[in-house]
Amino acid sequence: MAHNTFYNEILTDHNLHPAHKHDLPDANMELEGVNPSCGDDIILKLKVEDGTVVDGAFVGDGCAISQASADMMLDLIIGRSVDDAKHLSDIFLRMIKGHITDEEKEELEEASVLEDISHMPARVKCAVLGWHTMDEMLGEDYEKPAD
Amino acid sequence: MADRKAMDDEIRRQFPLVNNHPEIAYLDNSATMQKPSYVLDAMRDFYEEENANPLRGLYDLSMRATEQYENARELVRKFINAEDTAEIIFTRNATESLNLVGYSYARTFLREGDEVLITIMEHHSNLLPWMQAAKAAGAALKYVECDENGHISTEKFREQITDRTRIVAMTQISNVLGVKNDVKEFAKIAHEAGAVFVCDGAQSVPHIPVDVQDLDVDFLAFSGHKMGGPMGIGVLYGKRKLLEEMPPFLYGGEMIEYVKRDSATYAELPHKFEAGTVNAAGAVGLGAAIRFYNEIGFETIMEREEYLSRRMMEELSALPYVHILGSKDPANHHGIYTFTVDGVHPHDIAAILDEDGVDVRAGHHCAQPLMKFMHTLSTTRASVGFYNTGEEIGRLVKSLSTVREKMGIV
Numbered sequence: 001m002a003h004n005t006f007y008n009e010i011l012t013d014h015n016l017h018p019a020h021k022h023d024l025p026d027a028n029m030e031l032e033g034v035n036p037s038c039g040d041d042i043i044l045k046l047k048v049e050d051g052t053v054v055d056g057a058f059v060g061d062g063c064a065i066s067q068a069s070a071d072m073m074l075d076l077i078i079g080r081s082v083d084d085a086k087h088l089s090d091i092f093l094r095m096i097k098g099h100i101t102d103e104e105k106e107e108l109e110e111a112s113v114l115e116d117i118s119h120m121p122a123r124v125k126c127a128v129l130g131w132h133t134m135d136e137m138l139g140e141d142y143e144k145p146a147d
Numbered sequence: 148m149a150d151r152k153a154m155d156d157e158i159r160r161q162f163p164l165v166n167n168h169p170e171i172a173y174l175d176n177s178a179t180m181q182k183p184s185y186v187l188d189a190m191r192d193f194y195e196e197e198n199a200n201p202l203r204g205l206y207d208l209s210m211r212a213t214e215q216y217e218n219a220r221e222l223v224r225k226f227i228n229a230e231d232t233a234e235i236i237f238t239r240n241a242t243e244s245l246n247l248v249g250y251s252y253a254r255t256f257l258r259e260g261d262e263v264l265i266t267i268m269e270h271h272s273n274l275l276p277w278m279q280a281a282k283a284a285g286a287a288l289k290y291v292e293c294d295e296n297g298h299i300s301t302e303k304f305r306e307q308i309t310d311r312t313r314i315v316a317m318t319q320i321s322n323v324l325g326v327k328n329d330v331k332e333f334a335k336i337a338h339e340a341g342a343v344f345v346c347d348g349a350q351s352v353p354h355i356p357v358d359v360q361d362l363d364v365d366f367l368a369f370s371g372h373k374m375g376g377p378m379g380i381g382v383l384y385g386k387r388k389l390l391e392e393m394p395p396f397l398y399g400g401e402m403i404e405y406v407k408r409d410s411a412t413y414a415e416l417p418h419k420f421e422a423g424t425v426n427a428a429g430a431v432g433l434g435a436a437i438r439f440y441n442e443i444g445f446e447t448i449m450e451r452e453e454y455l456s457r458r459m460m461e462e463l464s465a466l467p468y469v470h471i472l473g474s475k476d477p478a479n480h481h482g483i484y485t486f487t488v489d490g491v492h493p494h495d496i497a498a499i500l501d502e503d504g505v506d507v508r509a510g511h512h513c514a515q516p517l518m519k520f521m522h523t524l525s526t527t528r529a530s531v532g533f534y535n536t537g538e539e540i541g542r543l544v545k546s547l548s549t550v551r552e553k554m555g556i557v
Contacts, residue, residue: 005493005502005553014554038494040527045470061524063492064554133505 006120007064010113014068020078021071024057032060032132035125038128040066053085054078063126065117069129072111082138089131096124154451155536158443161185162534172505172539177322177350177483177530179372181524182436189435190428201427202418203400216427219434220417227348227367228332228358229384229411233416236383236390237430241349242272244368244383245316247420249276251393253314261313264342266299267292267327267520268321273347273368277316278460286313292520297326297473302427304333310385312342319351323512323528324473325456325483331362335510338363343389354452354475354481356445359384374440380429383420390416397422404537408550441464448533455531455540462544468551472521482531485512488547490556493527503546505539 016132040062047055056074060067073092077085091104092111097116105112107110117127159165165173173181180293199209201216217232224232238244253263253276263277266289281288291307293299308315315337319330334344346364348357353374359367366389370382385393395413397403399422404412413419439446462479465468466505468489474480488496508528511518518524529543551557 005499007499007553007555009555012553016555037510063494065495092245120498123494 005009006116008113010110011064011068013107014071014110015064018058018071020057020074021059021067023059024055027055027057029137031133031137033129035062035066038066038126040126040129042066042070042133043068044130044137046134046137048138049080049083053080053082058130062129063123065114065123065126065142067123068127069111069114069127072109072114073130073134076109076111077134078119085134086138089135092094092131093128096128151454151537154447155290155534158451158534159536161439163187165534166312167549170504172535172542174443174529174531174535174539175508175544176535177373177528178508179377179378180353180532181534182377182432183375183439185439186377186432186435189375190217190432193428193431197346198428201227202425209443212427215434215537216425216430219430222434222437223382226254226440227352227382227384228360230360231387233392234384234387236385236417236420237556238368238381238383238420240370240372241347241368242370242381243270244343244366245347246276246382247396248366248368248381248385249280251388251396251420252343253277254283255282255392255394257284257286257313260311261286262289262309262311263287263314263316264289264291264307264312264337265316266290266318268297268299268324268326268514268517269316269318270322270347270349271515272349273316273345273507275320275515287311290516293324293326293520297324297479299328299333301329301336304336304485308336308340308342308551309535310340312337312340314345315342316345318347318359320481320483321473321514321517322350323485323514323517323526325384325480325485325530326473326476327355327479327481330364334362334364336415349484350481351364355449365389371436374433374436376433376436377429379431383435387416390420393418395422399423401425415484416521445534451533452482452531453478455535455537456480458537459484459529459531459543462540463547466548469547472523472526483528484530485526485528487523487526488550491550491554493525495554496527496550497546499550500543501544503542503549505543505546507543 024045027047029046042058042060044058056078058070072117094100114127161183164180198209198211201213220232220235223235263281320327337344343365345366346368348369352369365386367384372378402414402422457477470487474484493509
């Protein structure tokens with residue numbers, strides 16, 4: 001395949017210098033997401049108050065796609081409402097499946113660089129790991145986080 | 148050198164995928180090997196000229212299908228130097244072969260308090276069947292560990308073996324480290340302790356001559372697809388005496404003698420273990436792969452793979468950020484190189500190599516306990532077949548040398 005590398009600067013920069021990869025002591029929600037086929041393993045930590053994602057972070061290990069995707073996701077959702085976060089997740093997951101409008105793509109900002117992952121089926125799980133983990137956390141129980 | 152190039156071309160011409168896709172450097176031969184036309188033609192001929200359900204039809208066509216199927220068994224027997232074709236059971240793959248022993252032998256003969264001894268470098272296929280059989284019997288599963296070069300010493304092995312050891316299961320060549328275990332010596336020690344010895348030959352049978360009588364192993368499992376045969380055909384060799392003591396693994400057609408309402412008697416070996424319509428075309432394909440191997444000869448196959456193995460070691464070692472698992476001696480790798488690259492996750496490495504048409508494996512290689520033992524989660528593996536060339540190793544190394552830059556590290 002004689003195309004340019006999928007690993008563009010936005011992606012590698014989020015991988016090498018993730019803004020949100022650190023502990024978050026005052027998180028009130030936390031969930032581990034694992035991609036057993038690759039060994040990607042992250043723990044997503046969110047501080048959610050009054051229906052807003054006040055802060056968020058992640059720790060763990062994995063390939064560049066899993067790490068950069070989680071970091072870009074946190075860029076997007078910190079400061080947004082839980083409903084917004086779920087909306088963005090819906091768009092992101094549809095982008096990976098190739099069903100997305102240009103307007104929706106704009107909403108994803110940098111995370112839209114992962115659009116081409118839809119042509120790399122083996123890496124889809126890496127790209128969606130952070131988003132799936134967030135979806136699971138913000139499921140029906142998000143209004144009553146443990147303390 | 149000119150000779151090598153001529154032979155490269157001569158061999159590669161016989162593998163359609165390799166020949167038709169010069170843009171691909173296929174270096175994932177430990178996962179599966181590409182197929183020579185000779186195998187594909189033999190399978191098509193079988194389906195076009197001799198296809199019928201073997202072993203049951205009374206008409207000429209079915210008898211010819213049976214003959215083809217049984218000829219393949221004889222080719223396998225000779226290839227691994229078994230004493231008797233009754234000792235050659237066709238299965239789907241090495242995994243099924245090992246499960247057959249796990250279910251039929253281990254679950255019948257293991258008792259509470261017994262021990263099964265395996266090594267830390269086993270593929271999950273030579274680990275989980277024993278873990279499950281041991282659990283079912285209340286037996287213990289024990290591991291013998293290797294050193295950082297992948298070497299298992301006889302001292303360490305003797306430390307783990309006891310008078311309660313009933314089964315020892317060991318790979319002959321590690322699918323991760325490429326190291327060869329001295330199966331003959333370990334089988335001897337196992338026998339002295341009264342245990343049976345199960346050899347996983349998935350990575351060895353395609354690359355070195357294997358003689359089951361010389362090694363004196365009780366069981367040997369391997370897959371056809373890793374040696375140019377089709378997917379879906381594998382072999383279990385077992386010593387006749389043991390196979391006779393074992394109950395059937397799967398029940399159904401072809402494996403019976405008489406069936407009454409409440410009881411049945413079972414067919415003689417090897418058909419006792421081949422329930423249902425067999426994969427005759429697969430067996431024919433494996434037989435053709437063996438003929439192809441015989442024609443090229445292990446001397447040539449091994450010379451080519453040793454050459455590639457040496458080049459791989461030389462060129463990978465020249466990259467300071469690449470770290471090879473296991474031995475520093477290419478003779479201990481059998482063309483299998485598992486490595487890490489500083490700062491880059493194996494899946495990203497494999498994806499970038501893929502952008503350059505270089506096909507390698509990334510992950511835990513179905514050997515998670517070994518990965519943990521080697522203090523790594525996941526790695527990248529390049530593995531050669533005898534149709535690979537030095538130029539392809541060069542492509543691998545050239546692409547690898549760009550990985551860190553592409554990932555923004557340097």
